[in-house]
Amino acid sequence: MTGTSSQQTTDLPPAWEPATVEAELYQRWVDAGYFTADPTSDKPPFCIVIPPPNVTGSLHMGHALEHSLMDALTRRRRMQGYEVLWLPGMDHAGIATQNVVERELAGEGKSRHDLGREAFVERVWQWKNESGGKILNQMRRMGDGVDWTRERFTMDEVLSRAVQTIFKRLFEDGLIYRAERIINWCPRCHTALSDIEVEHSDDEGELVSIRYGSPDDTGDHSIVVATTRAETMLGDTAVAVHPDDERYKHLVGTEVQLPLTGRMIPVVADEHVDPSFGTGAVKVTPAHDPNDFEIGQRHQLPALTIMDEHAVITAHGPFEGLDRFEARPAVVAALRAQGRIVAEKRPYVHSVGHCTRCGTVVEPRLSLQWFVKVEPLAKAAGDAVRDGRTTIHPPELAKRYFDWVDNMHDWCISRQLWWGHRIPVWYGPDDKVVCVGPDDEVPEGEGWHQDPDVLDTWFSSALFPFSTLGWPEQTRDLERFYPNQLLVTGYDILFFWVARMMMFGLYAMDGAQPFDHVFLHGLVRDPAGKKMSKSRGNVIDPLDWLDRFGADATRFTLARGANPGSDMAISEEWAGGSRNFGNKLWNATRFALMNGATTAREVPARDTLTDADRWILDLTDAVVSEVDDLYEDYQFAKLCDALYHFTWDELCDWYLELAKVQLAEGGDRADSTRAVLGHVFDVVLRLLHPLIPFVTERLWTTLTGGESLVIAEWPAASGHAADADAAGRVGGVQKLVTEIRRFRSDQGVKPGQRVPARLSGVDTAGLSALAPAMASLARLEAPGEAFTAGASLEVALAGGTVVVELDLSGTVDIAAERKRLAKDLAAARKELAGCDAKLGNPNFTDKAPAEVVAKIKGRREAAAADIDRITARLDTMPGS
Structure with missing residues (x-):
């Protein structure tokens, strides 16, 4: 052991001030190379890759939670003797980054088209190098122990080579194809969107019921459909009903007239239709609705595109040139004039998808795009979890994973952007199509041109577990750290990112899973449990907490609320409590040092120790074992509580007070106590270090004289049997x-x-x-x-x-105390009477909200308890 004495306490100021030491401590760790992984080491590997934040991003509470948990896990593994690689990186964030730079250009009175593609991409790289990646510095403030020597960016040379390689392999294996399909389209960003780039909200609209066929209900050839998007009726090519619906069997196979257009469209029977919803008949617009597209495929219906990429009506007629939201009331008005409107419901609240980048309402649109054929890839991803190669924590979320991978649709991977990995496909004369790999020559000559689209950001992110390690080259990092031992991420991107990494990892790495374990945490919510959003004004900024409370308090607050797979509500009061915990730890350790706590002396044999010493040593062993078990099950909230209560309640509030008496005895008893104090604080600082690294580092190096807790050994229980009698x-x-x-x-x-x-x-x-x-x-x-x-x-x-x-004589003014208690008793009796009056009044109990009645009942119980307590106190006072 290394040693110390009470004279070393001069190194510790009276109070813990995070802002004065955190940056310096962190840089010392980085400069010492503690976080740099050695692929030649014979230690067991432990690798985590960071879910790459957007290059445009800033640290939010979700990031702060995730990074707190990942850092705790990697710091503990490093202390346990693993060769740890926590690999950082950033995502190029196609739409988000392009929007940022386009806004800059707009401020200069320009558009990307004024620059041209090549110059625009150069401008984005310039922005990335000058302004992007602020979140990386914010990660440093959190104390992230990542290997900065291996920092990756999804558009860098190594990762771009990986993207091009896997695209070509998938293409040649028939798992990438180009086809017309319904996709999410943003009329403002002018690109297809992935599902995660669409945010749904309950919006007010109107539900309009329209009669097709005969203009009234007197004829046999009319049918009523309802829609919230009346303008899309211009592209209807059928009406669908359920095959078992007796109301419409006479119409199946016939045609009805589509109002406003004069076209005749068929009535088809399809099991997708819910006969109990609405009229049981639905309009079919294959080019503008994903479900309708499927119906159209099954019944060989034409797909009529009636809007352009700006969501402007292109169908010939009086509505041509109108924006979709201008066309909607115009179509309804024209139908009303013909007597075709059967019913109108407004406001009608329904779920509407919006582009997460600009807020524009997303338009389902038939478009020629590139897709990944996911069926064989998704099956492999499901099998890897089913056969135990990858384990999902908590296990109850595995069902959600299977629901997605077992029912996955082909993945649209093309985006109509300029910033991103360009589709490596070239088109030439005579309809030639060539997919170009990273080592292939690009086709040249007249008539050859590259596909203008770029790949979905999630395509390159899906390669992160192996592309960051050098794949497709067989690097030492890839051999040493793949599969990753763990992935930590939010359950909300289980499908969007985790499933896709599983698919691509298993495909590219010959069936080897990308990670052995997937730990899914929940979302961070406001104190009322509501989702944080700027519109609600309830966003809590982790950077503000870092400034006010320090990194340790921010991290501990988040980890203490993290139950696997469950959302957590946080508040400023929690952060204040965590700061107080850090201060308590600081003051307690400082007190122990001032009284000679040491790790230079071995803890004496247990049979020579006091009951108090044996008790705290046994509790220390117990908390080591408990924390180990909880870490292995990712039970952060429970392990934080275990450490909090052991440190504050048992160690600080009880053992330190018992130790004061033993220290006052002097001699061997005091020396033994100093050794026990040194041992227990050594262990508790090691246990707490992964969660609150800064304050523990400062205290531990002072206590032990050791180099750094980052490379210290993780504590183990002593193996002594607990002394139940003590x-x-x-x-x-x-x-x-x-x-x-x-x-x-x-x-x-x-x-x-x-x-x-x-x-x-x-x-x-x-x-x-x-x-x-x-x-x-x-x-x-x-x-x-x-x-x-x-x-x-x-x-x-x-x-x-x-x-x-x-003996209370001289300690209590009996007369004054009686007077005070009498006043308190009168107030309690008055409160009780008031509560009884309300609860005895039927007008109150029958009409007041249940929570109000419950509150009055609670007040009554408190008043009755106060009366009993005060009366008992008066009865026991001298002279009673």
């Missing part, structure tokens, strides 16, 4: 002291005031050795010759009953 006796002291403190408070004695007392039964209860500590903790002093037993209580313990008599 624990029982210390528990007896705790109960007795707690009861005496409560009794003193009831008697009006100030907390710090010493009171003469006489105790009987201490020896019988087996607590004689702990009597001095008990007296110190309860602020009792020996009875004098003039002792008067003015108040007494009995405390039943396992070994017998202890009687405590207190």
Whole structure:
């Protein structure tokens, strides 16, 4: 062991000030190379890749939570002797980044088309190099122990080579194809969107019921459909009903007239239709609705595109040139004029998709795009979890994973952008199509041109577990750290990112899963449990918390609320509590050091130690084992609570107070206590380091003289059998002291005031050795010759009953105390009467909200309890 003495406390200021030391400590860790992984090491590997944040991004609470958990896991593994690689990176964020630069250009009165593609991409790279990646510096402020020497960017040379390689392999294996399909289209960004780039909200609109066929209900050839997008009827090519719906069997196979157009469209039977919803008949617009597209495919219906990429009506007629939201009321008005409107419901609240980047309402649109054929890839991804190669934590979320991978649609991977990995496909004369790999020559000559689209950002992100390690080259990093041992990410991107990494990892790496374990955490919500959003004004900025409370308090607050797979609500009060915990740890360790706590001396044999020493050592062993078990199950909230309560309640509030008495004895007893203090604080600082690295580093290096907690060994339980008898006796002291403190408070004695007392039964209860500590903790002093037993209580313990008599003469002004208690009693009786009056009034109990009635009942119970307490106190006062 390394040693220390009380003289080293000069290194510790009186208070913990995070802002003065965090940046310096972090840079020292980086400069020392603690976070740099060695692929030649013979240690067992442990690799995590960071879910790459957008290059445009800034640290939000979701990032802060995720990074707090990942850092805790990697720091612990490093202390356990693993070769740890926590690999950082950023995503090029196609749409988001292009929008940022386009806004800059707009401020200059230009568009990307004024620059041209090549110059625009150069401008984006310039922005990335000058302004992008702010989040990386914010990760440093959080204390992220990542390997900065391996930082990756999804558009860098190595990752771009990986993208081009896997695209060509998938293309040649027939797993990438080009086809017309319905996709999410943003009329403002002019690109297809992935599902994760579409945010749904409940918007007000109108539901319009329209009669097709005969203009009224007198004929047999009419049918009513309902829609929230009346303008799309211009592209209808059928009406669909359920094949078993008796109401419409006579119409199936016939045609009805489509209003406003004069076209005749068929009535088809399709099991997709829900006969119990609405009229049981639905309009079919194959070019503008994904479900309608499927119906159209099954019935060989034409798909008529009636809007352009700006969502402007292109269908010939009076609505041509109108924006979709202008066309909607115009179409309804024209139908109303023909008597075709059967019913109108407004406002009608329904789910509407919006582009997450610009807020524009997304338009389903038939478009020629590139797709990944996911069926064989998704099956492999499902099998890897089913056969145990990859384990999902918590296990109940595996069902959600299977629901997605077992029912996945082909993935649209093309985006109509300029920033991103360009589709490596070239078109030439005579309809030639060539997919170009990273080592292939690009076709040249007249008539050859490259596909203008770029790949979905998630395509390159899906390669992250292996592309960041050098694939397709067989690098030492790839051999050493693939599969990744763990992925930590939010359950909300289980489908969008996790499933796709599984698909591509298994495909590219010959069936080897990208990670052995997937830990899914929940979302961070506001104190009321609501989702944070700028529109609600309830966003909590982690950078503000870092400034005000420090990184340790921010991290501990988030980890303490993290139950696997569950959302968590956070508040400023929690962060303040975590800061107070750091201060408590600082003050307690500083106190121990000032009193000579040391790791230079081995803890003496247990049979030479006091009950208090054996008790705290046993609790230390227990918390080591408990924390280990909880880490392996990713139970962060529980392990944080275990460490919090052990440190604050058992170590600081009890053992330090018991140790003061032992230190005061001097000699061997004091030396033993200093060794126990040093050992316990050494262990607790090691246990807490992954969660709160800065304050623990400063305290531990001072306590032990060691180089750094980052590379210190993770603690292990001693293996000693727990001393149940010692624990029982210390528990007896705790109960007795707690009861005496409560009794003193009831008697009006100030907390710090010493009171003469006489105790009987201490020896019988087996607590004689702990009597001095008990007296110190309860602020009792020996009875004098003039002792008067003015108040007494009995405390039943396992070994017998202890009687405590207190001499309150000179400690309490009995007359003043009686006057105060009488006033409190009157107020409690008045409160009770008021509550009884309300609860006895049927007009109140029958009409008031249930929560209001419950609140009054709670107040009544509190008032009744106060009356009992005060009355009992008055009865036991001297002179009663």
